[in-house]
């Protein structure tokens with residue numbers, strides 16, 4: 001039987017912060033299969049381990065035990081240099097608070113990535129994709145929150161990532177702006193074919209997903225596959 005190509009597979013993925021009395025078990029043996037090209041939404045209470053999971057499969061952090069596979073690469077076994085290469089070549093990250101360089105224009109912020117990626121799009125093209133071609137020469141302080149987040153998305157997608165991780169990307173935005181950001185993320189998924197994985201508190205976002213992962217207490221509680229996906233305009237906030 002044909003098996004869909006997996007972007008990620010984790011087995012027994014465990015993360016413990018600290019040691020002894022102070023140890024926090026953030027991930028408790030996560031087994032997860034994420035097919036390539038999907039739009040995935042990860043829901044769960046604060047402190048349940050969502051960011052920890054994203055950081056490990058995104059190559060920003062390492063597991064304590066268990067395996068995390070990107071295609072046929074076991075991330076747990078990569079050297080630091082190889083993990084950095086994985087991140088640089090394949091992974092885009094978008095965070096709640098944009099993390100733009102205030103002294104650089106929108107274009108220059110995107111160029112931080114296009115200058116080091118192996119096969120990037122033009123900064124202009126990436127900004128056009130998020131509807132900000134006209135704002136390329138503006139500084140972050142001259143842009144609204146939603147526009148700054150779109151610059152952050154342009155920066156993340158300009159390298160043409162295989163996978164785009166978004167940790168609460170709409171957390172600081174009002175619902176109209178949040179919707180606009182979700183539209184951009186869906187476009188990235190559909191037009192670039194990137195696997196997009198979004199951590200969010202906005203449970204309604206789940207309606208847009210191919211796959212919804214409910215997370216609790218450091219483990220997967222339930223995985224739901226949507227038969228019908230809603231557009232960002234159709235979801236309720």
Ligand code: ADP
Pocket residue numbers: 017018024025026044045046047048049050051052053
């Ligand atoms: P979520 O993103 O779902 O809110 P996190 O992955 O951020 O959850 O955190 C999971 C647990 O791990 C929480 O109890 C949190 O306090 C703890 N934690 C996260 N990062 C660290 C860290 N760097 N050091 C110690 N504990 C941490």
Ligand code: MG
Pocket residue numbers: 050051052167
């Ligand atoms: Mg988090």
